[in-house]
Amino acid sequence: MPGPSSRSGSLVERVTLDDGRVVVVKHLDPARDLIVRATCDDGRLARLWAAGVFERMPSVVEHGILGVEPEGDGWLVVMDDLGAALLPDDRRVGRAESRRLLAAAAAVHERFAGAPLPSVGPIATLYRYLSPALAVAEAGTPNPLPSLVGRGWARFPEAVPQDVAAAIATIHRDPERFAAAFAGSPGTLVHGDYRFANLGLRADRVVVIDWGSSCVVGPAALDLAWYLIVGATRIDATRDEVIDDFIAVEGARHEPRALGLALIGALAQLGWNKALDVLENDDPEVRARERADLDWWVARMRRELDAWGPI
Numbered sequence: 001m002p003g004p005s006s007r008s009g010s011l012v013e014r015v016t017l018d019d020g021r022v023v024v025v026k027h028l029d030p031a032r033d034l035i036v037r038a039t040c041d042d043g044r045l046a047r048l049w050a051a052g053v054f055e056r057m058p059s060v061v062e063h064g065i066l067g068v069e070p071e072g073d074g075w076l077v078v079m080d081d082l083g084a085a086l087l088p089d090d091r092r093v094g095r096a097e098s099r100r101l102l103a104a105a106a107a108v109h110e111r112f113a114g115a116p117l118p119s120v121g122p123i124a125t126l127y128r129y130l131s132p133a134l135a136v137a138e139a140g141t142p143n144p145l146p147s148l149v150g151r152g153w154a155r156f157p158e159a160v161p162q163d164v165a166a167a168i169a170t171i172h173r174d175p176e177r178f179a180a181a182f183a184g185s186p187g188t189l190v191h192g193d194y195r196f197a198n199l200g201l202r203a204d205r206v207v208v209i210d211w212g213s214s215c216v217v218g219p220a221a222l223d224l225a226w227y228l229i230v231g232a233t234r235i236d237a238t239r240d241e242v243i244d245d246f247i248a249v250e251g252a253r254h255e256p257r258a259l260g261l262a263l264i265g266a267l268a269q270l271g272w273n274k275a276l277d278v279l280e281n282d283d284p285e286v287r288a289r290e291r292a293d294l295d296w297w298v299a300r301m302r303r304e305l306d307a308w309g310p311i
Contacts, residue, residue, distance in 0.1 A: 001083075008035040009143050014081060023066065024081050028212070029074040034143050035213045036074065038129045039121055045212030046075050047118035053189070054211075058107035062205045077212075085200035085207045093196065095237035099245045101199055102224070104206035105191065106249040109220040112189035113253060120215045123182055126192060126222065127175035127268050129214075152272025159275040164267075164298050167305065171268040178265065185219040185258040192216055194223040195230040219258035220250055225266035229274075233293055239300075260304035267297050 001012045001024070010033040013025045028045070030036045048054065049068040057063055064080035087093065093101075128134075135150025153172075157165040171178045191198075192214025200207030216222065224246040232239050247254045267274075274297070277290035 007143075007145055008033050010035070022081050024079045024083070026077040026079065027071060027074065028077060029072065031073065033074070034138065034141075034145060035129070038134055038137070039125050039213045041121070041213040043075060044118075044120045044215055045077060046070070048120070048211065048215065051118045053112075053117065056111060058104075058111050060104050060107050060205055062200075062202065062207045063211060064207070064209055065211070079209070082200060082207050082209060085202060086209070087196045087199055087201070089197070091196075091234070093231070093235050095235065095241060095245070097201060098235045098237060098242060099249065100201065101206060102227070102242075102246050103249045104208060105194055105223050105227075106220065106246075106251075106253075108191070108208075109188040109223070109250065109253055113186060114188070117189060117217055120189075120217055121192070121213070122176075123179035123216050123218045123222070124175040125216060126214065126226075127171055127178060127265055130269050130272065131172045131175065133172070148276065149272050152274075152276045155279055156271050156275040159278045159294060160271070160298055164301055167264070167301070168268050168271055171265065175268075178261075178268075181261055182218055182258060185255050186253060187217045188220055188253070190216045190218050190220065190222045192222065192226070194227045196234065219255060219262065220253050221246075221255070221259040221262035222265075224259070225262035226269065228263075229266040229270045229297065232296075233289055239296055257308060260308050263297075264301050264304050267301055271297075 001014055010029070011027040014022060015025050016022050028036055028041070030041070035041070046068045049065065054063055054065050062082070064082045065077065066080065067078045069076050130149055132150060132153045135146045135153070138146035156168065191208065191211060193210055194208075198208060198210040224243070228239060228242055232242065235242060243259070274290060274294045278287055278294055281287050281290065
């Protein structure tokens, strides 16, 4: 099956079982899956499955996972075929719909807040995966993503003020130190890749797929920050309104400092892509849209640095 997973290099198949059911089978093979390698995924999804985490998911979330089992040096994941329920790439998302998506994430965060969870990735994984280190580690491999990441970060200082570029470079040099700044924030299960490509809206449920490699235990704001930096330009609401909706649905779990740090960290995750869109996209409308988006992120990052001090 072509689609978002093809960027990682993973093999995804649509399979018809003997009883006529159609399922999707994903092969998490570190030899071919860039995300598994880059996140040092040693079986996070398998451990979450074995621990019964998906049986305990809130009823509003439809994850679709039917089974996870070992396969060679990796894992095989069997899922319901939820492709038709996912949000299309060109679909705008209204503010009420966005709030529903955030409320589903909040339900997960509430369910697993303080709960015993199997070992998943450290928070630093989120800031190492798409850093300049990826381009170095994966140089010469056939997947085009590492070279794009490398070129984007090389051009990032052209797209942002010097102080912002220097702060992001500090995170990349020592992601563990930055991740340590979240210590003391209430922890819960964080999806880690909460974006429209992995989400869908049914009448009474929210589809959330692609659990595993990016999952961490940390503050809920990590999901909001990634959701916002990847998808803000498709939401019919301002970025600040989306943040307000996140704060409302999270309720008592919201912690301003964790949110501020997560927003800083989001630019360390996707700044390379923002730079390429601003500097190299052929469409002037896209360049202008992404310029406005990046300007918001720069201003917000400076605001958070003023509030919380040097990273």
